Amino acid sequence: MKKIQWAAALVLASMVSFVQAITLPGPVVSADWLAANQSEVQILEVRGDVASYVRSPEFEVDKKTGKKMLVEVGGHISDSSLLDFKKVRADRMIDGKKIKYLIPEKADFEKIIQAVGVNSDKPIVLVPIGLDISDVDEALRAYWQFKVYGEDNIAVLDGGMAGWLAEGREFVVSPSTKTGGNWTAKAERKELIANSEQVASASKSGKVNLIDARQPAQFFGLSKRDYVGAYGHIAGAKELAPELLAKTSKGALYFWDKNTYNALLTANGINPKSPAISYCNSGHLAAGGWFVLSELVGNKSTKLYDGSLYLWTLEGRPLVGVPLN
Incomplete structure (x- = not known):
């Protein structure tokens, strides 16, 4: 009888722990x-x-x-x-x-x-x-x-x-002393990563949205980062400028709601429901485009081109842009 009571107590404790988990x-x-x-x-x-x-x-x-x-x-x-x-x-x-x-x-x-x-x-x-x-x-x-x-x-x-x-919330300025965590990877989702061949295929076929997450001057080829080997954007790409991704309130940046993102994407010629690949100069700003489509709009067929134009141009692949004087 005591064994049964002990087992029941363990089950109850685990259920309470589960309920309390945030x-x-x-x-x-x-x-x-x-x-x-x-x-x-x-x-x-x-x-x-x-x-x-x-x-x-x-x-x-x-x-x-x-x-x-x-x-x-x-x-x-x-x-x-x-x-x-x-x-x-x-x-x-x-x-x-x-x-x-x-x-x-x-x-x-x-x-x-x-x-x-x-x-x-x-x-x-x-x-x-x-x-x-x-x-x-x-x-x-x-x-x-x-x-x-x-x-x-x-x-x-x-x-x-x-x-x-x-908002006037409390803060501290002491150094972090945390070390020795036990976090471990639970999977390796390669489907979230686009490679150069997949980007090239998307550029050629037009069946996958190529989203350029850089500023307009870089998209059109008026300027570039020093580590990118050419001016312009990948042929067939649509621009989703980083300044469109958030709104300002009291000096801080906040995300828009899903309907606004859907409207912004559509206005930029991007189908929110179609498979997509987000890229930028190196894979930093591309995370913004990926997050908006994948996590906020809910398009789980969205990839990020890791290495982005740094890798693309290092491989000698072409970009297109406006003529420069």
Whole structure:
């Protein structure tokens, strides 16, 4: 009888634990939701400017209204970890060539994430700085890599740290001491990664949306990054400029709703329901296009071209653009 009671107690305890486990509301969480569930998740701040993690934020007071306005993000949410965006991507060998900016091998990515103290037992909320779409895309690139390696219990904080500070929420400037996490990859979803041959096929056939996630000047070939070997865009691509991907409120960037994204995509000649490949210069801004289509619009037939135009032009593949003087 005692054995039966003991077994029943174990079952009950496990059921209570299951019921109490927090469920993320979707790929994006609000500051209100995070504040209410802060102890139930792991907060991972993704930053290229790692010094800002321990630097006090800067505010200005509007002389007319007396309101305090955020000028520069600093500090971080209590009990968060810091992920250096410069360490998120890696050099890898492709056809005997060392290629920069690529997703790390599975074992290497596990080490990166474990080193900052992330575990497998709680949901993960990624926090960008949130002032510029480029820093938002840092978190979205990390999100995509987590997804490639099977992590589904993950979301991004809408508004980022900028929104958190603009709302007057608490922050700290102490260094993170978290190390030795046990996070492990649960899968390797190669279907989320486009290679050069798939991009070339999409360019030729027109059956897959090629989405260029760069600024118009780069899309049309008026300017380029120094590591990209030619001017312009891949033939057949449609532009989805990064400045279209989020709205500004109190200095922070927030995502639009699904209907707005569907309208923006359609207005740019992109069918929201068709298979798609997002690219940019190196695979950083492309994460924004991928996130919008895959996670917010719900088009799961969306890939990211890792290496993007850096790899494309390194392979001697052509771009098209407007004539330059």
